[in-house]
Amino acid sequence: MRTLSAAAIESQNAQETGEAWLVLLEIDHDDLADPIRVVNNHQNVTSNGNLYVGFPFEIELPGEDPDQPLWARLRIDNVDRTIVETVRTISSPPTVTARVVLASQPDTVEVEFSGMTLREASFDAATVEADLVFEDVLNEPVTTNMTPAKYPGMF
Numbered sequence: 001m002r003t004l005s006a007a008a009i010e011s012q013n014a015q016e017t018g019e020a021w022l023v024l025l026e027i028d029h030d031d032l033a034d035p036i037r038v039v040n041n042h043q044n045v046t047s048n049g050n051l052y053v054g055f056p057f058e059i060e061l062p063g064e065d066p067d068q069p070l071w072a073r074l075r076i077d078n079v080d081r082t083i084v085e086t087v088r089t090i091s092s093p094p095t096v097t098a099r100v101v102l103a104s105q106p107d108t109v110e111v112e113f114s115g116m117t118l119r120e121a122s123f124d125a126a127t128v129e130a131d132l133v134f135e136d137v138l139n140e141p142v143t144t145n146m147t148p149a150k151y152p153g154m155f
Helices: 006-013 082-089
Strands: 021-028 036-039 045-047 050-054 057-060 071-077 095-102 105-123 127-134
Touching (some): 006 105, 021 105, 045 095, 045 105, 071 105
Parallel strands (some): 036 050
Antiparallel strands (some): 021 036, 021 095, 045 050, 057 071, 071 127, 095 105, 105 127
């Protein structure tokens, strides 16, 4: 269960609200000098000391069903070639963090999805689309040497 601020709960439960919910997106990789930070807004937003550039994008955030795989879908307008050039030049998939904030209190993160990896990126003249997936580290195989010194009870 998520804990939201009082302003977020009021906005969520109001029949009408003037509050805007914003998604702050951070794309990071070792090959990048600085992370790419964008916000789905017409204006730039500063949150917790970081500047997020207003940039048109859509994101389908992960659901909360524990039986479904955690993934998100990102669609960014290809108005600036920076995103395509970044995707083409980096050596491995970048990590992505999505934070949901209210426009009136951008330093209060209401929901955060961190540790996602950008996969399956495709682009055309209008949009860049990609899947954002959480790596399934719990199902990775673990290898260890079973030796009498390490596991005397097995021998």
